[in-house]
Amino acid sequence: MNAYDASRMADVLAPMGYAASETMADADLVILNTCHIREKAAEKVYSELGRLRQEKTLRAESSRPMRIAVAGCVAQAEGKEILRRAPFVDLVFGPQTYHRLPLMLRELEQHGKQVIDTEFPADDKFDQLPDAGKVEGASAFLTVQEGCDKFCTFCVVPYTRGAEFSRPVDAVLREARLLVGKGARELTLLGQNVNAYHGAWQGAREWSLGRLIRELAEIEGLERIRYMTSYPAEVDEDLISAHRDVPQLMPFLHLPVQSGSDKILKAMNRRHTSGDFRDIVERLRIAQPQLALSSDFIVGCPGETDADFNQTMALVRDIGFAQAYTFSYSQRPGTPAAEMDEQVPDQVKSDRLQALQAEVNRQQLAFNQSWVGHELQVLFDRQGGRDGQLIGRSPYMQSVHAELSETHIGEVITVMIDQAKPNSLSGIVRQHQEAVA
Ligand code: SAH
Numbered sequence: 149m150n151a152y153d154a155s156r157m158a159d160v161l162a163p164m165g166y167a168a169s170e171t172m173a174d175a176d177l178v179i180l181n182t183c184h185i186r187e188k189a190a191e192k193v194y195s196e197l198g199r200l201r202q203e204k205t206l207r208a209e210s211s212r213p214m215r216i217a218v219a220g221c222v223a224q225a226e227g228k229e230i231l232r233r234a235p236f237v238d239l240v241f242g243p244q245t246y247h248r249l250p251l252m253l254r255e256l257e258q259h260g261k262q263v264i265d266t267e268f269p270a271d272d273k274f275d276q277l278p279d280a281g282k283v284e285g286a287s288a289f290l291t292v293q294e295g296c297d298k299f300c301t302f303c304v305v306p307y308t309r310g311a312e313f314s315r316p317v318d319a320v321l322r323e324a325r326l327l328v329g330k331g332a333r334e335l336t337l338l339g340q341n342v343n344a345y346h347g348a349w350q351g352a353r354e355w356s357l358g359r360l361i362r363e364l365a366e367i368e369g370l371e372r373i374r375y376m377t378s379y380p381a382e383v384d385e386d387l388i389s390a391h392r393d394v395p396q397l398m399p400f401l402h403l404p405v406q407s408g409s410d411k412i413l414k415a416m417n418r419r420h421t422s423g424d425f426r427d428i429v430e431r432l433r434i435a436q437p438q439l440a441l442s443s444d445f446i447v448g449c450p451g452e453t454d455a456d457f458n459q460t461m462a463l464v465r466d467i468g469f470a471q472a473y474t475f476s477y478s479q480r481p482g483t484p485a486a487e488m489d490e491q492v493p494d495q496v497k498s499d500r501l502q503a504l505q506a507e508v509n510r511q512q513l514a515f516n517q518s519w520v521g522h523e524l525q526v527l528f529d530r531q532g533g534r535d536g537q538l539i540g541r542s543p544y545m546q547s548v549h550a551e552l553s554e555t556h557i558g559e560v561i562t563v564m565i566d567q568a569k570p571n572s573l574s575g576i577v578r579q580h581q582e583a584v585a
Contacts, residue, residue, distance in 0.1 A: 149289075149291060149338050149339075149340070150181050150182075150183060150220060151289060152290070152291050152338055153181060153219075153220070153243060153291075154179070154181045156246065156277055157179060157181070157246050157249060158281060159277060159278050159279070159280055159281045160246065160247060160249050160250065160277060160278065161177075161249060161250070162278070162281060163250075163278065164253070172200075173203075175214060176213075176215065177214070177215045177216075177217060177253075178203075178214060178215070178216050179217040179218075179219050180193060180196055180197070180200075180216075180217070181219045181220045182219065182220035182221060182222035182223060183220060183221055183222070184220075184222045184224070184225045184304050184308050184480075185221070185305070185478075185480075186475065186478040187478045187479070187480070188478070189222075190222050190225075190226075193222050193230075194233060194234065197216070197218070197234045197236075197237065200214075200216050200236075201216075201234070201236050204216060205236075215238045215239070215253075215256070216237050216238055216239075217237070217238060217239035217240070217241070218230050218234075218240050218241075219239075219240075219241055219242070219243070219246060220242070220243055221242070221243060221304070221305075221309065223240045223241055223242050224243060224244075224266050224307075225304065225307065225308050225481075225482075227240060231262055231264070237262065238262055239252050239253070239256060239264075239265075240262075240264045240265070240266065241264070241265040241266065242265070242266040242267075242268075242308070243294075243309055244267070244268050244269060244273055244309075245267060245269060245273070246273070247273040247276040247277050248265060252265055268310045268311075272315075274291075274315055274319060275319075279323075279326055280323060280326060280327060280330070283327055283330040283331045283332045285529035285557065286332060286333040286334060286527055286528070286529040286557065286559075287332065287333070287334040287335075287336065287372075287527065287529050287541070288327045288334070288335055288336070289335075289338050290320065290324060290335050290336070290337055290338065291315070291337075291338045291339065292314065292315050292320050292338065292339055292342065292345055292347065292357075292360065292375075293313065293314050293315070293338075293339025293340070293341060293345045294313050294339060295309045295310045295311045295312045296309060296311075296312060296340045296341050297312045297341075297344075298379060298419070299417055300406075300416050300417050301416055301483060301484040301485040301488075302416060302446060302449060302477060302480065302483060302485040303480070303483060304481075304482070304483060305340050307482060307483075312340075312344055314339075314345045314346050314347040314348070314354075315347055316347050316348045316349070317347045317348065317349040317355050317360065317363070318349070320337075320347060320360065321363065321364070321367075324364055324367060324370070325367055328367050328368075328370045331558060332370070333369070333370065333371045333372060333558055333559075333560070334370075334371065334372035334373070334529075334541075335364065335370060335372070335374070336375065336376065337357070337360075337361075337364075337373070337374070337375040337376075338375075338376065339375075339376075339377070340377065341377070341378070341379045341382060342357060342375045342376060342378055343357045343379060343383060343384075343387055344379060344382045345360060347360060356386040356387065357375065357386070357390075358384065358385075358386030358387040358388075358389065358390040359386060361373055361375070361387075361394055361397055362390060362393070362394060364396075365395075365396045371396060371527070371560055372396055372543075373397050373398065374397075374398050374400070376402045377402055377444075378401065378402065378403050378404075379404075379419075380403055380404075380405065380418075380424065380425050380428055381418075381424070383403070383428050383432070388432055388435045389435060391436040391439065392435035392436055398543045398545075399436050399438040399439045399440060399543055399544070400439070400440050400441075400442070400470070400543060400545050401432065401439060401440075401441055401442070402441075402444075403428070403441060403442070403443055404443050404444035404445075405420075405422070405425045405443050405444070405445065405463065406444060406445060406446050407422075407445065407446065407449065407452075407456070407459075408422045408456075408460035408461070408462055408463030408464070409422070409452070409455075409456035409457075409459040409460060410459075411451070411456060412449055412451065412452055412456050415450065415451055415485075415488070416449060416485070425463070425467075426463075426466070426467070429467055438543075440469075440470035440515065440544045441467065441470060442469060442470060442471045442472055442545070443467075443469055443472045443473070444472070444473045444474075444475065445472060445473070445474045445475065445504060445508075446475050446477050447460070447474065447475070447476055447477065447497055447500040447504055448477040448492040448497030448501070449477045449485060449492070450485055450489065450490050450491050450492065451488065451490040451492075452477075452492055452500075457500050457503075460504065461503065461504065461507060464504065464507050464511070465507065468515075469508060469511050469515075470511070470512065470515045470544050470545075470546075471508070471512050471545070472508045472511075472512075474505050474508055475501075476497045476498060476500075476501045477492065477497060479491070509570060512570060512571075513568070513569075515544075516569065516572075517568040519542075519546075519565045519568060519573060520565050520568050521564075521565065521566075522565055523564050524542040524543070524544075524546075524548060524562075524563055524565055524573070524575070525543060525560050525561070525562060525563075526541065526542055526548045526560065526561055526563045526575075527541055527558075527560045528540035528550075528552060528557055528558070528559060528560075528561060529541065529557060531554065531557075536551055536552070536553060537549055537550070537551055537552070538550060538552040538553075538554070538556060538557065542573065547571065547572040548563055548565070548572070548573045548574065548575060549572060549573070549574040549575075550575055550576065550577050551577070552577055561577055562578065563576065563577055564576045564577075564578060
């Protein structure tokens, strides 16, 4: 979502004459769009600001001074504290106010004062954003839902992104058509809890995510639909049946479970047990037998014992994932888990993380290897490292390399996979070779 927000910030700034620059030396304004989810991400902001300060000092003497903005969830969470620790920052604004960037910049220019805007405005920022600019490659993000009301005890998101909000159906469809018109062949619908989507349609009725996906599938030229990130307890029949019925909906789902231990899931305030998660996966797999899964796991939450961790390992082995993100629990200020007793020692956390990562990596490689000798439909969206090579994505989000000319960017092409690595596949394009011959 930060990638989506950053591109929307560029859209807001474009009418003021701003364009993206390749280097810092070229930039009149540098925006750090930040993440607060784990301590490491938040601390990175300050080391990056240290670098920017040097550049700003150098530039102060030139005819082109540089301004620095901190955006995103660290800005939302820390507000004024950022200006205290980094007084050379000019603008601080959260994820719900970036549509007001032109105003903030004008205020900065006219009054020369630092501006902080970390409100949760009552107005819908999406109504005030200009149309999306250009689409890079063939795949685009589209935010349909934001915020979170679930209050997992480990998580800062409800405090930084705010309450759950769904964009109205018409606004989503309009943006989707626009993106497809600009060359997007694939749309990834975004939300902190994307499957909690319940967008207003013509005032009265509300649409579920499943219903929205069915409607999006009617857009001509849109070949692939994805969504992330989903909350297990909000996977409903509409969504499951969309996986059965909508061919454009890719057979890949990122569904964070966090832990395999019911005791820990309860302490996390997740609204599912490990049994519920297994059930949901089974129902999804019945609807879409090709479905491959990804997930998020946190190890070392307060109170997690070896037995709890072993239940996480058992769940991973039983379900089988095409990939997964594994995190060591990070204490976040203001969250209930940060105050809990029984914090797990760092060494224990890192040992568990290593064990879990080894299992996840083994499964990912096995999944990739299972495709050798088989065909995959690949949407090619960018140049590869070598001349005459393109990189694309399989339906399962694997990176696939193939020898192909640039003219094929934006096309879905059948590739015979001949090599599998932990993080990518490569293969041969049959039709293309015939065409060359
Ligand atoms: N909105 C994101 C997902 C939210 S956070 C998205 O769209 O992908 C991503 C993951 O970070 C969560 O699923 C969880 O596994 C992890 N996470 C959140 N809070 C954490 C914490 N305090 N410590 C460690 N990992 C955390």
